[in-house]
Amino acid sequence: MRIAFYTATLLELGAGLEKYLIETAHDLSELNGVQVDIFTMDDAFNLKYGRLHNLYFLKKFEPHLLYRESLESIKSKLGRARYIKCASFKELVKHFQNYDVVYSRNDITEPFFFKFVMGYKRVPPVVFGCHIPHVYPVAERLHARLHNVLFTSFFYNWLASGVCAFHVINNFTLDALSRQFPRKRVTKIYHPFNFEAFAANADKFPFAGRLASGKFNIVWVGRLVEQKGVRDLVRLVDQVNATHADQISWNICGDGELKPLVLACRDKWKNVTCWGHVSNQQIASVYRQGDLFITTAKWEGYPYNVLESQALGLPVIAYDIAGCNDMIDNGINGFVVKNLDEFAEKVIFFLQGNKLPPEAATHLRKKIDRQKIYADLLALFETSVADRSRNHHGSR
Secondary structure, eight states: OEEEEEOSSOGGGOSHHHHHHHHHHHHHHTSTTOEEEEEEEOHHHHHHHHHHHHHHTTOOOOGGGGGSSOHHHHHHHHTTOEEEEESSHHHHHHHHTTOSEEEEEOSSHHHHIIIIIIOGGGSSOEEEEOOSOSSOSSOOSHHHHHHHHHHTSHHHHHHTTTOOEEEESSHHHHHHHHHHOTTSEEEEOOOOOOHHHHHHHHHHSOOSSOOOTTSEEEEEESOSSGGGTHHHHHHHHHHHHHHHGGGEEEEEEOOSTTHHHHHHHHHHOTTEEEEEOOOTTTHHHHHHHOSEEEEOOSOOSSOHHHHHHHHTTOOEEEESOTTHHHHOOBTTTEEEESSHHHHHHHHHHHHTTOOOOTTHHHHTGGGOOHHHHHHHHHHHHHHHHHHHHHHHHHTO
16 A cells, blocks of 8 residues: 655654654555655745744744754654655645555645645545644634634535545544544544654663753643643743742743743743753653653644653643543543643642652553554555545446
8 A cells, every 4th residue: 555644834843743744654664565655845835835824823934943853854764755845736646646545634724725726536535634633622812713613614524525534633533523524434543652762762862951950850842832831831830939949940842933931931930941942853861851741732632742751751741631631541640630720739749759650651551552553544544545436436
C-alpha cells in the first residue's frame, strides 16, 4: 500500500501534527509492502498562507516560527519515507495519482482545497485525521466561537462530503463527529508514540542548559499561544510563588506570539527561566531534569508533551479537557483539574514530597500498543480504499 500524508503547512513547524506525521510515516514505511510519503505546500505558499492566517487571528506574522525544526533533523527521522514540498495543487494532484490513499487533516483549509481546488474525485480516497480540535469544549474568545460555528455547520459538512473516513484521537471528538457525520466511518486510534525511542534521546541529544540544582523543577513545554493557556501559566506562577517561590524553579520551553507575557513573568520572578524553543530531539533531556510536568492547555487532541513527559517518568498536571483526560487518570499518573486554584493545590501537593503509586511510570505506556495501532490504522486505510472502489462501481 502507498499512502500519501498531506498537510498544507510545513513539517518544520515542529508541533504535534508534524511529530505524528513524521513518526507514523517512518514506522509504517518500515513494514513490508507499505510506503508512506509526506506532502506539504512549498515555502513560498506557506509564507503567504502564514500572513493570511495571522491576519485572520489579528496576530503579527513572524516567519521564523515556520521553521522551529531543521530540515536535516526531519529527514533524519523519516527513514524510508520522503518529504516532498509542492509549488502548486496541479503538482500535488499529479503526485497523489501514485498513491492508494491520502491522509490529511481536518482543519478548514484542507477540506476547502480538496473540495474546490483539487476535487475529491481527482485524488485517491481521503481520510481526515482530527489533529486539531473539531469543537472547542470551552470557547471563551471570539475566534474559538467562530471555529465552533464553522466546524459544526452545513458548510463544513459540504466541504468534507467527499472524505471516506475520519480518524480521531480522543473520546470527545469520537462522540462529536459520530453525531455530525452519522453516515461516515469515524474511528478512534491513539498516537503510536515510541516511549523507549523518545527517552533514549535524553542521552543522544543532550540539552545545553541546566535546570536549577537543589530546586523543585517544574517543566512547561508548548507553543506560546492562547490555545496552550499561557495566561493561566503566568497566573499559576504568581499564585504558587506567593508562598513557595524559594523552593521552585519554573522552566518554560516554547516560542510564539505570547512570548512577551512569559518574558514579563520572568522579569517579575527570579525563579522563572524561559528557554525558548527546544528542538524535538533535545526536549527529552529537559524532561529528564524535571520533577513535574504541567500543561495549561485549554484544548488538545492527544498532546505529545504529555506522552513525552511520561516517557521520562514525570507526573503530569493538566486541565480536565479532551485528550488530557484520555491519558491521565487521577492519582495514578497525574491529575486533571477543573480550575486554577485546584491546579495550584496539585503543584504544591508534589512540591511537598507526595508521590504517585509505583505503576505511574508505566500506566500510559500500557494504553499505547503500537503494533495494534499501526494495524488499526492500515485497516482504516484499506477499508477506505475498498469503500471508495465499491461506491465507484455501484454508481456505474
